Amino acid sequence: MSQFHAGESSTTRRYDLAVVGLGVMGAMVAWRAAAMGADVIALDPYVPGHRRGASHGGSRIFRTLCHEGVDYGVFARASLQIYRELEAATRTELLLQCGGLTIGPPGHPLVSAAAVTAETVGVAYERLDSAELRARYPQHAPMGKDIGLFEPTAGVLRPEAAVRAAVQASRAAGASVLSGVRCLKLRHEADGPTLFTNAGVIRARKTVLAIGGWTNDLVPDLELPLQVRRSVLCWFRDDTECHGTQNFPVFIRVGSGLDGWGIPDVDGRGVKVGLGGPHPSKRLLSHPDDNWGMHPVSVETAPVSAYVTKALPGLQPITASAEACMDVRTPDGHFVLGSHPRLADVVLCTGFSGHGFKHAPAVGTAVAQYALHGRTDFPIDAFAPDRFDRST
Ligand SMILES: Cc1cc2nc3c(=O)[nH]c(=O)nc-3n(C[C@H](O)[C@H](O)[C@H](O)COP(=O)(O)OP(=O)(O)OC[C@H]3O[C@@H](n4cnc5c(N)ncnc54)[C@H](O)[C@@H]3O)c2cc1C
Structure with missing residues (x-):
């Protein structure tokens, strides 16, 4: 197959x-579309x-x-299988299944929604009452009658390795x-569409824009209501060796002012902990490029340390290391997948609102099918880009 070369100007190849x-x-x-036999260029x-x-x-x-909705359970279940295919194809470990906990008060809407998704999609889980949760996972400090939903299939994904494997x-x-x-x-x-790049012109029958927080740079006319927030990842040390993948499942916690999440120590860097949702310490960026080169500061890490003190008493509440990342949120917290409202050949794939990674293989499949064939079996109707402005 002939390749596009940097410096190549307008070609007839489409x-x-x-x-x-x-x-x-x-x-x-790119992977899913190429595997379907399409002639793909990605940049x-x-x-x-x-x-x-x-x-x-x-x-x-x-x-x-997925407390975010049953459709996400469909995406996650399919993604599990496709992540395994990608691991086999590239001989890379991408997902370590150490189990996962959803922790919160019984009857909390997000705990109930997670259980509904599991039951609808057919995913095994175990309900731990307050006493069982405390006995099995003493690393956590539950509040009142907090319960736990334990999902054996949950675990830790390796993001950089997953991107490289898909490439x-x-x-x-x-x-x-x-x-x-x-x-x-x-x-x-x-x-x-025709793409003008720093290395020449690219022509394609369809274009997928998967540019996260940069989406409004290329389709400014749409004015998609995306909020790009800086989100600092924080790691904490453990004196007790009780927070490895063998004894400390990934967790999501809701309620009692303790909305947050955590990931066991997978690489000796410590336990990764974050605050749930658009916490005030996650500041809005006027442009995603502004995130680069700004080192994490104490106003960003101190709220996470305070969270660790309350929720995870076995960890040292001093940030061992921290790194900036970014969230791209929509007003309703749901993805943006589908055609540009006025340019049918441009498919938007953005707005993952802080919960997209686990779904990426199924999203990739759905978007590739939709872009190439105009339809997909995955439930993407609720993610239509024009939902923010039905008058378009
Ligand atoms: C702190 C944090 C924790 C998270 N934790 C989880 C989690 O535990 N589980 C989970 O499922 N999800 C999680 N997420 C969400 C998940 O990481 C994201 O949804 C996902 O990584 C989004 O990927 P993306 O490809 O849309 O965006 P990006 O990774 O930002 O990719 C966009 C790409 O577009 C490129 N680009 C930009 N402009 C152009 C241009 N003009 N031309 C060409 N390329 C361009 C950029 O260089 C970039 O590579 C988390 C997110 C954050 C911030």
Whole structure:
């Protein structure tokens, strides 16, 4: 297959699909589309696995007990299988299934929603009452009658490795994958979109924009209501050796003012802990490029240390290390997947609102199917980009 070369100017070649952005979502779309037999080109200004977007930081939670809605359970269940396929194809370990806990008061809407998803999608889980939770997981300090939902299939994903594996699989399936190439402008033409990049012009029948917090740079007319927030990842040390993957499942905690999440020590760096939702310490960025080069400061890490003091008494509440990342949130917390409301050949894949990584393989499959064939079996109707402005 002939390749696009940096410096190549306008060519007559028209790809089936151009994928702009190679965070986890773009990498998965490129792989799935190339594996379906499409002629794919994919590009990013940085090397896959880089730290300037949202797909880095050593670990991510995988869980199927999705309190965000039943449809997400469908995506997570499919993603589990596709992550395993990717591991086999690239001989890379991407998912360590150490189990996962959802902790919160009985009857809390998010605890109930997680159980509904599990039961609807058919995922095994165990309900631990307050006494069982305290006995089995003394690392946590539950409040009052807090219960736990334990999901054995949950675990830890390795984000940088997952992005690189998807890129490797894309190339193996015939895709042209370019680093150091930024799309500067997108122009719609009768036979598909044209991409103007720093390395030449790319023509494609369809284009997927998987550029996370940068989406409004390339489709400013849409004014998608995306909030790009800086989110600092914090690691904490453990004196007791009780927070490894063998005894400390990933967790999501809700209620009692203790909304947060945590991931066991997978690489000797410590236990990773974060605060749930758009906490005030996660400041809004006017542009995603502003996140780069700003080192985490104490106003960002101190609230996480305070959380550790209350929720995880076995950890030293001093941040051992910290690293900036970013969230791209929609007003309703749901993804943005589907055609640009006025440019049918441009498919948007963004707005993952802090819970996208686990779903990336299924999102990649759904978006590849939708872009290439105009339909997908995955439930994406609720994620339509025009839901924010039904008048368009
Ligand atoms: C702190 C934190 C913790 C999280 N924890 C979890 C978790 O435990 N579980 C979970 O499931 N999810 C989690 N998430 C969410 C998950 O990480 C994101 O949903 C996911 O990484 C989003 O990937 P993306 O590909 O959309 O964006 P990105 O990774 O930001 O990728 C966008 C890419 O587009 C490229 N780009 C930008 N502009 C251009 C251009 N003009 N031309 C070409 N390329 C361009 C960028 O360089 C970048 O590589 C977390 C997120 C954060 C911030």
